[in-house]
Amino acid sequence: MAPKFIGTELPGLTIVEPEIHRDPRGYFLEVTHQRKYTAAGIGAAFVQANLSVSVRGTLRGLHYQRRKPQGKLVSALRGEIFDVAVDLRPGSSTFGRWMGVRLDGETKRQLYVPEGFAHGFCVLSETAEVFYLCTDYYDPEDEAGILWSDPGIDIDWPKMDFILSEKDKRHPTLDSVSSGKFST
Numbered sequence: 001m002a003p004k005f006i007g008t009e010l011p012g013l014t015i016v017e018p019e020i021h022r023d024p025r026g027y028f029l030e031v032t033h034q035r036k037y038t039a040a041g042i043g044a045a046f047v048q049a050n051l052s053v054s055v056r057g058t059l060r061g062l063h064y065q066r067r068k069p070q071g072k073l074v075s076a077l078r079g080e081i082f083d084v085a086v087d088l089r090p091g092s093s094t095f096g097r098w099m100g101v102r103l104d105g106e107t108k109r110q111l112y113v114p115e116g117f118a119h120g121f122c123v124l125s126e127t128a129e130v131f132y133l134c135t136d137y138y139d140p141e142d143e144a145g146i147l148w149s150d151p152g153i154d155i156d157w158p159k160m161d162f163i164l165s166e167k168d169k170r171h172p173t174l175d176s177v178s179s180g181k182f183s184t
Helices: 034-039
Strands: 004-007 014-017 021-023 026-028 048-055 059-065 072-078 080-087 098-104 110-113 117-123 127-134 143-145
Touching (some): 117 127
Antiparallel strands (some): 004 014, 014 110, 059 117, 072 127
16 A cells, blocks of 8 residues: 545645554554655655644744745644645635645644645644654745735634744735745
């Protein structure tokens, strides 16, 4: 059995259901496999790996990089998150549309977020460990964000009290950001 790659209504955004080998000792899975992922349309070369640990109600995002966009392969190692991607690709027929998917430590489901998307997540469990691989290096001079509660995007976040950073509370709405601020 091989990983299952599920396309979405936002071109390039892909849900990956990995093959998990379980036995009495635990489990084994391939986090990524260049040939298999490339054959499924995810030909990204990952250059940075990140781990985020957060408590219930934490909402991180919606983040993107302006000139050096990052593709991300996101998974929850422990706990459960609601993971969201918003299409910011200029000229895209789905520009400004979002999609969300639950990722958890049990299924090990992944979300591939291509370059040109804003990304964020909220934690649904007591804690969550979120692991993600990136196609470019984080550059603090290039980071930007869109307001998580932007009414123009209208993300259907789970109903809960959120914990946000001061920076994430102050991001602009999508319609107030010049389209020249998004990479192609």
